[in-house]
């Protein structure tokens with residue numbers, strides 16, 4: 001494992017930044033948190049836009065290195081601090097699927113589910129992220145006979161997909177597919193998930209919907 005530089009996570013409570021927080025907890029590396037409160041508009045302030053011109057959380061700095069976008073943060077951290085454990089090595093046959101699920105989580109699952117939540121269901125053929133029902137079928141299919149995305153082995157791809165899935169199940173955007181619910185239970189039982197959840201998704205502020 002590389003020696004950690006000074007890692008700072010720019011984060012807002014109850015947001016997609018949960019995924020990066022969970023990733024850091026899985027790795028057990030020391031880090032500090034800078035709160036960028038998206039509900040107060042902190043993400044659009046000039047100092048933050050210098051780090052992440054998209055004006056979104058999360059962003060992570062590791063010494064001089066600056067990374068944003070959850071899958072990129074997870075790949076960066078896993079390669080640097082969990083190479084061979086949370087990240088399959090470059091010549092590992094699972095490296096390809098690992099990267100595929102990272103990208104699929106962000107490029108397909110998140111946008112198509114967010115649109116679905118807004119009651120917008122576009123025809124899959126014309127859009128790069130495809131149709132909502134196809135996304136649910138793909139995930140349920142891959143997870144049907146396996147514990148994690150890569151089989152028995154938990155990886156950073158589960159953090160990226162799981163961070164999105166747990167939020168979508170919590171917000172009742174996804175159907176109660178038993179395969180997805182079981183997978184989510186396995187992930188939410190992890191001590192690192194629970195530490196991240198306790199720290200970033202305070203139940204008294206953001207109660208579980210009835």
Ligand SMILES: N[C@@H](CCC(=O)N[C@@H](CS)C(=O)NCC(=O)O)C(=O)O
Pocket residue numbers: 014015016017038043055056057058068069070071106
């Ligand atoms: N593609 C980004 C999405 C990040 C994102 O959507 N962040 C939201 C919070 S959940 C945000 O910062 N919203 C504030 C805004 O858009 O002004 C990632 O995966 O990191």
